Amino acid sequence: MKKTLFFIALFCVALFSAVFLFLPKNLDPSLKFEFITAIRLPEIFAVVLAGAALSVSGLAFQTVLRNDLADPYVLGISGGSCFGVTLSIIAFGGTGSGIFFRASSSFIFGLVCLFIIIKLSGNSPERLLLLGVISNIFFSTLARVFTLQLKPSELTSINYFLLGFISPLNSNEILFSFAAFIFFATPLFLLGDEIDILSFSDDESKTMGVNVQKTRILSILFATILASLIVSICGMIGFIGLIVPHIARIFTANDFKKLFLISIFLGPSITLFAYSFSKMANAKIVVPIGLYINLFGILFFVYLFAKKGFSNGA
């Protein structure tokens, strides 16, 4: 509980810095409030949501698939979802006929991708990851091929999207994505005890009272929905789902519910710091947030890798 409070505090600090620090230098003080509410907050909402949803999604995949390297990006869901969003943008132009359609298309392609990859990998963690990488490259390339017929102006928006660009969300979109997040993250959290039991063999889990098949399918489904929702808002953002659960595990027991609570605050803290960082570099222009998060993520990843490597070698 104390640990969760610490991460809530960290989240508040990150939120404060993202909202109030690094405003454009020559901003008229009378416009400050307007600037924050109209421009900053919708972006920050997406940044927070991305951090939270990708982190708990990654946590679920890592636990359920018993694979330390699993996350929505590595599993190829992001690539498939990205392709789905691109298709809906090409078919309907602009924002792809609204966020609901965009998110659904993102989810369907993400799920199909995940399904194919899990089937082909035949329970081997190495094959799973390799196939995920192949799928990501294949689908994001395919998305680019499809965009070749577009006008240059539309092309730019898709390119930004593929880089992890936070599109300005209107209030309906914010409401929709927030509701979707609560609607699917809550049951995922409630499945925590069952997900923990899946760390035993299927036979053991069944004799301990868990419907293995149902738990596995539901948690993978919720995790995929959460990840594809984020792709439909922010494009491809990698590594967050991978590193946040690993950091959370340093602080608490291997207990899904505890890890979930930490991840849901730690994830947004990291994405908010990445966001602040991008604003520090240039407060005026809208920078693809995915670029900064990826950069942050890779640094964390290298750190974790080095740390694990050393402790195993000793």
Next chain:
Amino acid sequence: MALEVKNITFSYNGGLLLEDASVAFEKSQIYAIIGPNGAGKTTFLKIVLSLLKPQSGDVFYEGKNLKSLTYLQKAKIFSYLPQMPVYSQEDKLWEVVKRGDYPHRRIPPPPRSLSLRKEIAELYLELKNMWERKMSTLSGGEIQRGVIARVVIQDTPVMVFDEPLNHLDLSHRLKLFELFQKMKNEGKTIIYAVHDFNISLEYNHKIFLIQKGGALKQLNNREEEVKEILKETYGVDFKTAKTDDKYYYFPFKRKE
């Protein structure tokens, strides 16, 4: 009659493992299942637990067909230690063991308080000072005692163990059998698969033999009869030793 296995036939890849097998397991009894490798001991246990579906036959607990029960309901009746337990290397022992309490958190009441169950496991399996250790730092025998503790925490009326003596040293084997004895005195049914059944004879457990080809028979400790059956089953000769009016059996290779 606590548990009844009726007319089970099970074949796998064309080979018959059990043929029309029927057994009744009583409350306050301990049953040892012996038999050669691949004869179907594990299969038999999994059928009892309804983890495997036999081609024909049913299993009843207190008159209820197990087919009609949910996983959670069955978890209040059975607990199970598989031959090769799976667990997360990164977890601490108590995190693994505590999960055995899951069905009782979902369907109250729990059999007895969690702290009491923990004490019993700690006493009989000698786990003091080990709860906070990571699984990856434990030895083979310590892990085996730890995963047995998970079954003790589940504390069900029927407890099924597949080769629980694996990795245990001789004194811990005796302590495990003392634990079985305690559970038996509380009215539980214990069923376990084992290879070296001399300790089972020592503790007067009922012994069932599964032979290749599907026969399941009870072994009564009469010297010549048992020697004959064992030779037929394992294809080697057996010497006997007798202490306190009880026979014990040891395989040996005849010199030609």
